[in-house]
Amino acid sequence: MTTAVLFDNVSRHFGAVRAVDSVNLSIVEGEFFAMLGPSGSGKTTCLRLMAGFEQPTTGHIEIFGETAEGVPPYRRSVNTVFQDYALFSHLSILDNVAYGLMVKGIGREERRKAAEDALAMVKLPGYGARRPGQLSGGQRQRVALARALVNKPKVLLLDEPLGALDLKLREQMQEELKSLQKSLGITFVFVTHDQGEALSMADRIAVFNEGRIQQLGRPEEVYNQPKTRFVADFVGSSNVLSAKLCQRLGLKSSFASLRPESVAIAPAADGALSLSGIVAGRSFLGATNRIVVDVDGNRIAVASPAAQNVPAMGSPVTISFAARDLHPMEDA
Amino acid sequence: MRSDKSNHAPLGLKIAAAAGLAFMHLPILLIFLYAFTTEEKTYQFPPPGLTTQWFAVAWSRPDVWAALTLSVKVAAIATAAALVLGTLCAAAVSQTRFFGRETVSLLVILPIALPGIITGIALRSAFSMADIPFSFWTIVLGHATFCIVVVYNNAVARFRRISGSLIEASMDLGADGFQTFRYVILPNIGTALLAGGMLAFALSFDEVIVTTFTAGQQSTLPIWMLEELIRPRQRPVTNVVAMIVVIGTFLPILGAYYLTRDGDQIAGAGK
Numbered sequence: 001m002t003t004a005v006l007f008d009n010v011s012r013h014f015g016a017v018r019a020v021d022s023v024n025l026s027i028v029e030g031e032f033f034a035m036l037g038p039s040g041s042g043k044t045t046c047l048r049l050m051a052g053f054e055q056p057t058t059g060h061i062e063i064f065g066e067t068a069e070g071v072p073p074y075r076r077s078v079n080t081v082f083q084d085y086a087l088f089s090h091l092s093i094l095d096n097v098a099y100g101l102m103v104k105g106i107g108r109e110e111r112r113k114a115a116e117d118a119l120a121m122v123k124l125p126g127y128g129a130r131r132p133g134q135l136s137g138g139q140r141q142r143v144a145l146a147r148a149l150v151n152k153p154k155v156l157l158l159d160e161p162l163g164a165l166d167l168k169l170r171e172q173m174q175e176e177l178k179s180l181q182k183s184l185g186i187t188f189v190f191v192t193h194d195q196g197e198a199l200s201m202a203d204r205i206a207v208f209n210e211g212r213i214q215q216l217g218r219p220e221e222v223y224n225q226p227k228t229r230f231v232a233d234f235v236g237s238s239n240v241l242s243a244k245l246c247q248r249l250g251l252k253s254s255f256a257s258l259r260p261e262s263v264a265i266a267p268a269a270d271g272a273l274s275l276s277g278i279v280a281g282r283s284f285l286g287a288t289n290r291i292v293v294d295v296d297g298n299r300i301a302v303a304s305p306a307a308q309n310v311p312a313m314g315s316p317v318t319i320s321f322a323a324r325d326l327h328p329m330e331d332a
Numbered sequence: 333m334r335s336d337k338s339n340h341a342p343l344g345l346k347i348a349a350a351a352g353l354a355f356m357h358l359p360i361l362l363i364f365l366y367a368f369t370t371e372e373k374t375y376q377f378p379p380p381g382l383t384t385q386w387f388a389v390a391w392s393r394p395d396v397w398a399a400l401t402l403s404v405k406v407a408a409i410a411t412a413a414a415l416v417l418g419t420l421c422a423a424a425v426s427q428t429r430f431f432g433r434e435t436v437s438l439l440v441i442l443p444i445a446l447p448g449i450i451t452g453i454a455l456r457s458a459f460s461m462a463d464i465p466f467s468f469w470t471i472v473l474g475h476a477t478f479c480i481v482v483v484y485n486n487a488v489a490r491f492r493r494i495s496g497s498l499i500e501a502s503m504d505l506g507a508d509g510f511q512t513f514r515y516v517i518l519p520n521i522g523t524a525l526l527a528g529g530m531l532a533f534a535l536s537f538d539e540v541i542v543t544t545f546t547a548g549q550q551s552t553l554p555i556w557m558l559e560e561l562i563r564p565r566q567r568p569v570t571n572v573v574a575m576i577v578v579i580g581t582f583l584p585i586l587g588a589y590y591l592t593r594d595g596d597q598i599a600g601a602g603k
Binding site: 051052074078083088090099102 | 495497498500501502503504505506507508511515516519520
């Protein structure tokens with residue numbers, strides 16, 4: 001297993017702001033790696049540190065074993081798909097895609113062929129003669145992808161690449177990106193604030209908050225066993241059980257997370273834990289009903305299948321869940 | 333109904349607009365007319381007769397040629413210097429953040445806001461204090477002060493529309509600073525520079541005030557014209573030269589106008 005990108009205790013400060021604060025991570029070659037977090041959490045700055053647009057204040061970065069500090073963006077074997085795509089509007093689509101080859105001095109005929117192949121790969125064959133202004137948002141996104149991939153980067157960096165697309169297109173592009181990454185075998189590093197996107201696409205996820213990595217792991221780990229309150233809340237809005245409730249349920253840790261879909265509105269079966277409260281809110285979400293139950297001032301969300309009856313507001317209910325679905329957390 | 337009405341301006345307004353335009357442009361036609369008059373001492377109206385002899389006279393006068401070549405040279409060099417310095421300055425102000433950026437921006441524009449006579453006196457005293465003899469180069473320096481402003485103003489507006497990620501994208505794709513300038517920045521600001529350069533050239537070409545303070549014994553074309561007006565002999569020669577200059581500068585200015593107007597499409601959306 002080769003390490004594609006290594007961050008060794010990397011910090012990037014802007015004045016008094018610690019945009020990136022002592023980050024350690026190692027991304028494996030061929031991995032689809034997501035950096036997930038709210039805006040201002042440092043994930044984009046990490047991406048820019050990899051691309052070379054920012055230099056670390058302290059710490060050490062390696063890309064495929066080579067020191068990256070002080071190496072300008074144009075001498076790094078990484079390419080970026082920008083959030084706003086950053087296509088050159090004065091150039092045709094073909095010239096946009098061939099730009100990287102052109103500045104490297106590759107001959108006209110060879111780069112035209114490579115650019116056309118790249119356009120075919122992102123399912124835009126024959127679009128070479130058009131201008132960026134004549135394409136839709138989704139098509140521009142594909143051009144940006146082709147323009148980066150034509151350079152055969154060792155690492156492809158994607159900065160919120162699907163942020164500007166509508167839901168349908170976004171889901172389609174998620175699948176395409178995933179299969180493209182598998183077939184090319186290139187390491188993808190992908191920044192997003194959409195937890196669903198990170199969970200569905202990534203091999204591993206780093207959850208960022210306030211410049212630090214809160215948790216790093218496979219999507220199932222991050223989703224099912226959040227290490228901190230922030231992760232529990234940000235990734236799939238888990239219930240966070242207070243110290244008092246934890247105590248009542250016989251847990252040692254001061255906080256615990258509980259997924260809404262792990263909770264049922266029913267009396268406890270054998271070995272299950274239960275709490276009683278009153279219905280404090282309910283909303284219809286399509287496949288499920290979201291029911292909020294107030295247990296002595298703690299609000300616990302329950303994802304109840306839509307087929308089940310919804311108890312009336314204010315009515316007393318018993319909620320139950322398996323002990324193994326309760327995950328102890330650090331307080332952070 | 334209402335929109336029909338608003339399409340037709342009242343007659344009074346039309347007359348006023350026509351009168352305003354006539355007031356601005358008829359005198360220029362008069363200049364052209366007097367280039368053909370047979371009377372050489374006073375500007376008598378109507379001209380007693382028409383002739384084209386002054387074109388031949390102007391052609392054969394060495395002082396006309398000396399003034400014209402000096403003006404073209406000064407304007408060309410001042411414009412060239414302004415293109416380089418104005419573009420660099422615009423790039424710095426629009427693409428980076430640094431302490432005192434707004435102040436620098438204001439200081440660059442100031443020479444065009446200041447009355448020319450202030451710039452002229454200031455430069456003259458500065459040149460004398462530094463013991464720089466008045467020459468061709470002092471005229472160029474004087475003109476460059478306001479030529480930079482024109483180039484800067486044109487370039488900075490266009491620079492602001494180049495999104496930072498375009499430059500980053502170019503670097504990311506392997507282009508160094510020079511290649512990024514050549515292939516991304518220049519195509520985006522090219523027309524703005526052309527327009528700014530043309531305006532700078534035109535400004536320098538007809539500048540009188542700063543030139544009177546910074547020139548030595550030489551006369552640029554506008555100064556030569558001023559001197560000629562005082563002389564009661566061969567006056568129509570001035571008109572001939574004026575006419576040629578108007579025609580010679582009108583076309584580039586028109587070109588600059590069309591180039592900057594189309595700029596929106598050239599530097600359009602970064603996405």
